[in-house]
Amino acid sequence: xxxxxxxxxxxxxxxxxxxxxxxxxxxxxxxxxxxxxxxxxxxxxxxxxxxxxxxxxxxxxxxxxxxxxxxxxxxxxxxxxxxxxxxxxxxxxxxxxxxxxxxxxxxxxxxxxxxxxxxxxxxxxxxxxxxxxxxxxxxxxxxxxxxxxxxxxxxxxxxxxxxxxxxxxxxxxxxxxxxxxxxxxxxxxxxxxxxxxxxxxxxxxxxxxxxxxxxxxxxxxxxxxxxxxxxxxxxxxxxxxxxxxxxxxxxxxxxxxxxxxxxxxxxxxxxxxxxxxxxxxxxxxxxxxxxxxxxxxxxxxxxxxxxxxxxxxxxxxxxxxxxxxxxxxxxxxxxxxxxxxxxxxxxxxxxxxxxxxxxxxxxxxxxxxxxxxxxxxxxxxxxxxxxxxxxxxxxxxxxxxxxxxxxxxxxxxxxxxxxxxxxxxxxxxxxxxxxxxxxxxxxxxxxxxxxxxxxxxxxxxxxxxxxxxxxxxxxxxxxxxxxxxxxxxxxxxxxxx
Amino acid sequence: xxxxxxxxxxxxxxxxxxxxxxxxxxxxxxxxxxxxxxxxxxxxxxxxxxxxxxxxxxxxxxxxxxxxxxxxxxxxxxxxxxxxxxxxxxxxxxxxxxxxxxxxxxxxxxxxxxxxxxxxxxxxxxxxxxxxxxxxxxxxxxxxxxxxxxxxxxxxxxxxxxxxxxxxxxxxxxxxxxxxxxxxxxxxx
Numbered sequence: 090x091x092x093x094x095x096x097x098x099x100x101x102x103x104x105x106x107x108x109x110x111x112x113x114x115x116x117x118x119x120x121x122x123x124x125x126x127x128x129x130x131x132x133x134x135x136x137x138x139x140x141x142x143x144x145x146x147x148x149x150x151x152x153x154x155x156x157x158x159x160x161x162x163x164x165x166x167x168x169x170x171x172x173x174x175x176x177x178x179x180x181x182x183x184x185x186x187x188x189x190x191x192x193x194x195x196x197x198x199x200x201x202x203x204x205x206x207x208x209x210x211x212x213x214x215x216x217x218x219x220x221x222x223x224x225x226x227x228x229x230x231x232x233x234x235x236x237x238x239x240x241x242x243x244x245x246x247x248x249x250x251x252x253x254x255x256x257x258x259x260x261x262x263x264x265x266x267x268x269x270x271x272x273x274x275x276x277x278x279x280x281x282x283x284x285x286x287x288x289x290x291x292x293x294x295x296x297x298x299x300x301x302x303x304x305x306x307x308x309x310x311x312x313x314x315x316x317x318x319x320x321x322x323x324x325x326x327x328x329x330x331x332x333x334x335x336x337x338x339x340x341x342x343x344x345x346x347x348x349x350x351x352x353x354x355x356x357x358x359x360x361x362x363x364x365x366x367x368x369x370x371x372x373x374x375x376x377x378x379x380x381x382x383x384x385x386x387x388x389x390x391x392x393x394x395x396x397x398x399x400x401x402x403x404x405x406x407x408x409x410x411x412x413x414x415x416x417x418x419x420x421x422x423x424x425x426x427x428x429x430x431x432x433x434x435x436x437x438x439x440x441x442x443x444x445x446x447x448x449x450x451x452x453x454x455x456x457x458x459x460x461x462x463x464x465x466x467x468x469x470x471x472x473x474x475x476x477x478x479x480x481x482x483x484x485x486x487x488x489x490x491x492x493x494x495x496x497x498x499x500x501x502x503x504x505x506x507x508x509x510x511x512x513x514x515x516x517x518x519x520x521x522x523x524x525x526x527x528x529x530x531x532x533x534x535x536x537x538x539x540x541x542x543x544x545x546x547x548x549x550x551x552x553x554x555x556x557x558x559x560x561x562x563x564x565x566x567x568x569x570x571x572x573x574x575x576x577x578x579x580x581x582x583x584x585x586x
Numbered sequence: 587x588x589x590x591x592x593x594x595x596x597x598x599x600x601x602x603x604x605x606x607x608x609x610x611x612x613x614x615x616x617x618x619x620x621x622x623x624x625x626x627x628x629x630x631x632x633x634x635x636x637x638x639x640x641x642x643x644x645x646x647x648x649x650x651x652x653x654x655x656x657x658x659x660x661x662x663x664x665x666x667x668x669x670x671x672x673x674x675x676x677x678x679x680x681x682x683x684x685x686x687x688x689x690x691x692x693x694x695x696x697x698x699x700x701x702x703x704x705x706x707x708x709x710x711x712x713x714x715x716x717x718x719x720x721x722x723x724x725x726x727x728x729x730x731x732x733x734x735x736x737x738x739x740x741x742x743x744x745x746x747x748x749x750x751x752x753x754x755x756x757x758x759x760x761x762x763x764x765x766x767x768x769x770x771x772x773x774x775x
Contacts, residue, residue, distance in 0.1 A: 144770055257658070261609055261651045268616060268644040278626060280637040283619060306703070313699045313732070314692070476736055482702075482728035483758050486721050489707050490762060494772040499712045502775075506707050510700075518598075518605055536640040543634035 093219060096442055100449035109152060109453075116153040117457025118465070120160020124167075125469050126480065127174040128312035131161035131360070132304040132416040137484075139297050139424045140491025147428035152450050154424055158417045159211060159400055159454035162360055163462070166203035166393055167469050170196055179360035179399075182368045182392035189384035197466075201330035202386055204462030206342065206393030209335070211455040213346025213394070214353065214401030219448045221354075222437070225409040226444075229434035232410070234542035235553050239562035240356070241267075241535035244412050246566050248357025249524040256573045258520045266528020267535060269294060276537050289500035296423040298492040298504040299529055303522050304416070305488040306509025309481050311516055316477050328466045338390050341371045345394035352395070353402020357527045359415035360396040360403075367395025401451050408432045408444055411534065416523050419530045427495075599662035606656025613648025616641055695732070702728050717774040718763045726755030 104113070116138065123134035138157045142150035165180030170187035183203065190199035232240070245267065249259025272283045273293025284291040335342065345367035352363035371391030372381045381388045403414030404421070411433040413419035425432055436444060461469075492505040512522050546552050553559055571577055620642030625633075702724065710720030730751035737747040766772045 141770060144772070257651065257655055261648065261655065264644055264647045264651065265612075268641060268648070271641045271644070275637045277635055278629070278631065278637060280624065280626065282623065282637055282641060283616075309703070310696075310699060314696055476733065478729060478733040478736065479754065481699075481732075482725045485703050485706070486725065486758065486762055489711060490717075490766055490772075490774065493711075493775050494766060494770060497773055497775075499775065502707055502711065506704065518601055520605075539640060540635050544632050548634055 093223075093445070096445040097219065097448055100442065100445040101452065103148070103446070104152060104449055104453055109149060112149055112153050113156050113453045113457055114460070116156035117160040117454055118461060120157035120162075120454075121164035121167075121458065121461050121465070121469065122472050123157070124161035124164025124180075125176045125472055126475075127168050127172070127176055128308055128315070128477070129480075129484070130177045130304060130308060130416075131158055131165075131179070132300070132420060133308050134158070134161045135417045135420040135424075136297065136300045136304055137487055137491055139420055139427070140301060140494055141487075142424075143427065143495055147425075147430055148446060150428055151421070151424065151430070151447070152453065154421055155447070155450040156454040156457055158421065159397070159451065160458055160461070161417075162397055162400055163203070163207040163458040164469070165396075166207065167200065167466075168473055170199045170203060171470065171473065177360075179364055179396040180392075181361055182364040182396075183389055185368075185382045186385045186388040186392070189382065190386070190389065193384050195384070197328045198331065198334075198386075199389060200328045200462070200466060202334055202389050203393045204328070204459065205330035205335050206345075206390045207397040207462070208455055208459050209342050210346050210349055210394035210397035211400060211451060211458075213343065214350045214398035215448055215451045215455070217347075217350040218401040218404055218451065219445070221405050222408050222444045223441070225405060226434060226437035229409045230438075232434060232558065233556070234538040234545060235556055235559040236562065237534055238538040238542055238553070239559050239566065240410060240412060241531040241538070243562050243566055244356035244531050245524055245528050246569055247355060248527045249521065250569050250573060251355070251358045251362055254521045255519060259524045262515060262520050262522065263524035263528045266525040266530075267532045268528075269299075269525075270529050270532020271536060276533060277540060289498070294504050294508075294529070295495065295501055296529060297420070297427065297495055298501040299508045300420050300423065300526060301488050301492050302505035302508030302510075303512035303526055304420075306485065306505055307512030307516060307522070309485050309488070310509065310513040312477050313481055329463065334386055334390065338387050341374075341387050341391050342394050344370060344374070345391040346398040349395035349398025350402035350405075353399035353414045354405050356406055356412045356414060357416075357419075357523065359523070360399045363399035363402070364392045364396035367391045367398075401448075404447055404451075408436055408447065409434060413527065413530060416526060419526055422530060599659040599666060602659035603656050603663065606652045606654075606659055609652030609655065610649050611652075613645045613650075613652055616645030616648065618645075620645055698731060702731075712775040718759045721762060722752075722755045722759040724755075725758050726751045729754050 104110075119138070120131070120134055123129045124131060134157045135154050138154055139150075142153050145153070161177060162179050165176030166183050166187065168174050168176040169180040169183040170191050173184050173188040175181040175184055187199045187203065190196065190202075245263035246260065249263045250256045270293075273291055274281055274284075281291045348367045348370055349360075349363040352358055352366055353360075368388055368391050371387055372378055375381065375385075375387055377385060377387060399415065403418040406412040406414045407418050407422050407425075409432070411422065413422050422432065430443060431439070432443075488505060488509075489502055492501045493499065495501055512525075515522055515525065542553065554563055572581075620638035623636070623638035623641075625636045625638070706720065706724040710724060711717065726748075730748050733751065734747060737750070742750070763774065766774055
């Protein structure tokens with residue numbers, strides 16, 4: 090415990106350089122602005138920043154990415170409160186009570202609640218990140234090929250099922266993502282698959298250009314399709330958080346922080362589910378249920394605490410299992426690998442300090458959002474008034490030049506375009522994109538461990554179902570799939586049929 | 587990750603039927619491609635390590651899931667057919683009694699967006715034209731054409747609109763070029 094605190098202190102001290110402080114403040118601001126702009130998500134922000142920070146040292150690059158991530162999740166609350174439009178999907182739950190408070194003339198108070206909820210949520214998540222990562226790292230050391238295979242499948246299936254939308258369509262895109270990961274030379278015999286003689290394709294699709302396409306270019310296209318008029322923002326009161334709001338709802342804050350963190354740990358689920366789950370739990374436990382949806386301080390606090398607590402939570406499986414807990418965490422995982430950081434079960438053995446580095450980065454990002462939450466409200470309101478037609482071409486230029494900057498090859502730009510168009514079409518036909526991305530991230534892990542497991546057992550499938558952790562993971566996957574079958578759902582006692 | 591919610595969205599069975607058929611075809615193509623892959627027998631590798639194993643299995647999964655999507659869509663279409671007009675795929679006019687909005691303008695705008703973005707990435711970048719010039723042209727034309735309505739509503743003359751677009755284009759092109767070449771040390775296309 091004490092050694093952990095010392096390690097955390099050392100990590101924090103290592104970031105106390107003028108350069109790191111500047112990067113942290115600048116990237117938190119970029120994150121808040123991206124999050125505040127409806128249509129631009131945290132995943133897009135982190136993906137774009139990954140391309141821009143490729144030449145920086147790994148610690149500074151990851152500091153920038155984490156500050157962008159935390160800033161964007163927080164920034165989404167601004168447009169949710171002022172415009173009733175969630176800046177990111179994570180802030181959708183905040184619209185209910187945030188906008189209601191704004192309509193009652195308490196927009197400033199609502200923004201203060203969002204700031205305090207977000208800051209406290211990140212701090213609670215950060216505490217669990219420091220506490221659970223070493224524990225989960227120890228458990229992960231017991232994982233073999235069979236467990237990692239199921240874990241990859243678990244991530245894709247759970248992501249497709251829990252992120253809302255049509256689970257069947259999510260499974261399809263998840264499997265498609267796993268297939269895309271197999272394109273190019275296979276990881277064992279370097280045999281070229283589905284490359285059609287193309288030298289670039291033989292190397293496979295790089296992850297970051299695919300992510301920039303699926304979340305950057307595709308979101309640009311969606312933003313142009315759903316062009317919104319320049320909004321009119323009403324005047325607001327003081328944005329300084331009220332201590333009374335925090336003390337009065339301390340139970341809600343802790344509960345939402347814990348829920349948000351645990352939702353973050355579940356692979357591929359993400360901040361929006363964390364916000365809705367926290368909101369629902371707060372409503373169930375509240376003495377003021379009737380106020381929810383009509384400007385409840387408790388409801389807004391729960392949603393904002395939950396989604397921000399999810400951010401550190403999503404980092405726990407990234408660090409210990411190399412499995413992302415959310416879409417932005419998937420990009421962060423890719424960025425870590427690009428920068429030569431190798432998260433996974435061995436992290437607490439090989440580089441335990443890195444875990445505390447991430448915790449310190451989260452704390453710095455939290456300070457960033459606190460500063461901007463208290464000071465930059467007027468600037469953010471001006472940002473919300475910038476028309477989409479001005480932002481879109483500028484972001485697209487960054488998508489192009491950022492993906493090119495990764496390896497200075499045009500093939501990455503074409504990859505970005507391909508996944509952008511694919512992501513746009515999938516969204517139009519209501520196929521969720523997140524499982525596709527998770528499939529691409531987890532494809533290599535799934536394939537190598539399936540083949541390794543089969544070789545180890547000489548083709549015997551039994552160990553995939555009989556080892557305790559494997560059996561548990563398989564059981565959950567089977568349960569999740571069976572429960573989505575309409576005939577089964579209709580027979581459930583709570584279905585109301 | 588996403589907030590799409592199928593509970594509140596109207597399903598589109600015909601679109602899903604076509605999508606299901608396409609996924610089945612895609613999955614079948616993957617399976618055939620995987621089946622035809624070299625099994626590297628001359629290298630005497632373990633049969634569970636053949637390169638086509640995983641893509642083949644994934645292809646089969648896609649066929650099965652695509653089939654489920656198509657069958658579900660078919661069942662919904664039948665249900666919609668038996669409930670008469672106003673089913674899930676019926677035009678909005680029959681449901682609401684009002685004419686649906688004309689989608690032509692939106693389609694034309696999206697075609698323009700696709701044309702400009704793809705044109706910039708495929709034709710203006712990496713084909714010999716200096717990056718700053720390609721970016722200037724793209725941003726200027728994009729804003730000039732797609733911000734036109736808003737500018738017109740603000741009462742700005744056409745020349746003024748294009749001058750504004752050119753200022754944005756020049757500014758962004760200079761900023762990105764300088765930042766990437768001198769701060770991020772990237773050789774631009």
